[in-house]
Ligand SMILES: [Zn+2]
């Protein structure tokens with residue numbers, strides 16, 4: 001939150017240093033970290049940028065005065081050298097009432113400071129807080145990945161795992177997210193002067209957005225990373241085994257923490273949200289925790305009675321007695337062979353479907369004719 005920069009610390013001078021001391025110190029550091037004498041050292045380049053930025057404010061008497069004023073107001077909660085009386089808090093905690101009378105009440109803007117009275121303070125803010133640029137180079141959380149996953153009926157009924165191939169945005173492993181080719185040097189982005197953000201005025205404030213030229217990094221590599229074309233991220237496929245709970249139904253969502261897109265620059269990975277879509281089964285349907293298995297029997301079995309063998313969802317075989325004179329669609333209950341969910345267990349309902357025999361042998365045809373004759377039925 002409090003990402004205001006301590007320009008005095010950056011230059012290694014005290015807050016009471018004279019203009020001359022600041023200038024001398026800046027020259028010494030600038031010489032030490034100048035890119036010309038540190039070719040290929042991104043840390044030196046970064047340091048040089050910070051030094052230049054700090055001097056850009058502290059080396060200008062007016063800007064330094066404004067900066068000191070904001071320090072005094074405690075706008076930078078992160079500073080260890082906060083003067084006594086300054087209010088602790090984050091970058092956004094400073095309000096007109098905290099020390100400046102006459103400030104306009106906050107109107108939804110990011111800062112409640114009375115910017116108008118301080119001239120170019122808006123620009124100064126954007127320089128110091130550099131929000132977009134800082135964020136872009138700091139830890140970034142990975143994206144939340146959402147997927148609908150088809151689950152075989154039996155897996156959903158008994159519980160199990162389904163492999164899911166996911167396409168996620170991952171930090172490029174070749175350049176570790178920097179976007180530069182291995183061994184490439186980097187220089188501050190011309191477009192944003194190395195800040196990583198572009199400012200544009202809006203209602204008296206400078207609003208920042210990430211610089212499109214350098215993608216918010218503030219640095220342009222001398223050669224782009226060939227693996228990611230300079231984006232710093234690549235689409236990658238990963239196979240994840242998803243646990244399907246017993247009794248899962250279509251529409252059930254499961255959030256898997258940290259299984260989504262990988263974070264950048266050490267950020268937390270995103271989550272994966274899985275929506276299950278249970279596929280229909282040839283043999284079973286489901287009614288709550290009960291399973292319904294449709295079993296075909298022929299007309300003789302239905303008429304005379306029979307025993308049929310039925311496979312349970314676990315693959316066991318159970319025998320079901322079909323009494324004589326069973327009509328099509330009648331159900332027979334096999335207790336405890338349904339779906340188990342949250343300690344409850346349903347039953348297996350065996351539903352018989354009477355099939356009409358085709359391709360009868362001559363003997364079978366004769367038997368059917370005898371049956372019809374005996375019943376006085378025309379055929
Ligand atoms: Zn790369």
Ligand SMILES: [Zn+2]
Pocket residue numbers: 189190191192193194195196197211212213214215216217218219
């Ligand atoms: Zn840029």
